Amino acid sequence: PAERAALKDKIRRLLQERNAVMVSHYYVHPDLQDLAEETGGIVSDSLEMARFGRDHPAQTLVVSGVRFMGETAKILSPEKTVLMPDLDATCSLDLGCPIDAFNAFCDAHPERTVVVYANTSAAVKARADWLVTSSCALDIVRALKDQGHKILWAPDRHLGDYIRAETGADMVFWNGACIVHDEFKAFELTALKKEHPGAMVLVHPESPAEVIALADFVGSTSGILRAARESEAREFIVATDNGMLHKLRTLNPGKVFYEAPTAGRSATCKSCAHCPWMAMNSLAGVAQVLETGANAVHVDPALIPRARVPIDRMLAFTA
Ligand code: 13P
Ligand code: SF4
Numbered sequence: 001p002a003e004r005a006a007l008k009d010k011i012r013r014l015l016q017e018r019n020a021v022m023v024s025h026y027y028v029h030p031d032l033q034d035l036a037e038e039t040g041g042i043v044s045d046s047l048e049m050a051r052f053g054r055d056h057p058a059q060t061l062v063v064s065g066v067r068f069m070g071e072t073a074k075i076l077s078p079e080k081t082v083l084m085p086d087l088d089a090t091c092s093l094d095l096g097c098p099i100d101a102f103n104a105f106c107d108a109h110p111e112r113t114v115v116v117y118a119n120t121s122a123a124v125k126a127r128a129d130w131l132v133t134s135s136c137a138l139d140i141v142r143a144l145k146d147q148g149h150k151i152l153w154a155p156d157r158h159l160g161d162y163i164r165a166e167t168g169a170d171m172v173f174w175n176g177a178c179i180v181h182d183e184f185k186a187f188e189l190t191a192l193k194k195e196h197p198g199a200m201v202l203v204h205p206e207s208p209a210e211v212i213a214l215a216d217f218v219g220s221t222s223g224i225l226r227a228a229r230e231s232e233a234r235e236f237i238v239a240t241d242n243g244m245l246h247k248l249r250t251l252n253p254g255k256v257f258y259e260a261p262t263a264g265r266s267a268t269c270k271s272c273a274h275c276p277w278m279a280m281n282s283l284a285g286v287a288q289v290l291e292t293g294a295n296a297v298h299v300d301p302a303l304i305p306r307a308r309v310p311i312d313r314m315l316a317f318t319a
Helices: 002-017 030-038 046-055 067-076 099-107 122-127 137-146 157-167 186-195 221-230 242-251 283-292 304-317
Strands: 020-025 042-044 060-064 081-083 113-117 130-132 151-154 171-173 200-203 235-239 256-259
Touching: 002 020, 002 030, 002 283, 020 030, 020 046, 020 067, 030 042, 030 242, 030 283, 042 046, 046 060, 046 067, 046 304, 060 067, 060 283, 067 081, 067 122, 067 304, 099 122, 099 151, 113 122, 113 137, 122 304, 130 137, 130 304, 137 151, 137 157, 137 304, 151 157, 157 171, 186 235, 200 221, 221 242, 235 242, 242 256
Parallel strands: 020 042, 020 060, 060 081, 113 130, 113 151, 151 171, 200 235, 235 256
Antiparallel strands: none
16 A cells, blocks of 8 residues: 555655646546546546546546547557557457458448547558447447448447448458456356346346346446446446446445356456456556656557547537
């Protein structure tokens, strides 16, 4: 604890000295979430991380999350320095959608509007017409469908399935998945629901369709937070990364939150729904990059103007 307190003090001081601000995702360690808020930064979902990073006047952003979040911040503000505690923090969706194969997929469907999830590389974004995050994907695809667009969707097939089921849009899918949400299991969730019959089931749409079918609410991290706050229920089962439980619990002190079961759960691993890449973010990493300026996010300048187009569309749509 003394070491953590010292690191936090050091980060507070360095943020001021460097005119820097922290932007954290809900899945990173609680210390990084609390410190971001306490020092004038933000803890939020991926959509609001992007907007906040673009609009904040600080010249240096420290992004605690995964690489696509740092890259999005850099694409929106190429003049700013974007630091990340660990540049190897990636995402299975990003890894599973390499640009060459994605280009070939797009070339095979030239008549379709290309809609990609934020969890992708700058190169994939540069090939897209629209970017979406889970908090706006449904509304954007619905609007595109109403305008007569056929959709090419990448990379998360579960989110794509969910959106197609909700909107009836004509969609072809890339076959990607989030390794965390893909592990939630319907059979075990049904059993947990029986143990807690009054619990409201909150599910992130990166989960498999059978798990989504058991949900009382389906939404992004910020949507899950809002649903828990607004609900009269006292108990909740949460199917998303367990980093989310910190905010859920601190904002809802009288309510009880259970983690949805995953395939990986066992006697030795009681909370397996945690992204290994989000877990690479640490207080020590933040302190180090602020001190040394190491781990600055770099995006190929040739890609930035094109990659910015779908991001700007998303931010304008959701403004
Ligand atoms: P949200 O946009 O719901 O925060 O989810 C992004 C995500 O998957 C981060 O891993
Ligand atoms: Fe990617 Fe899943 Fe990790 Fe989010 S939780 S960064 S979608 S692997």
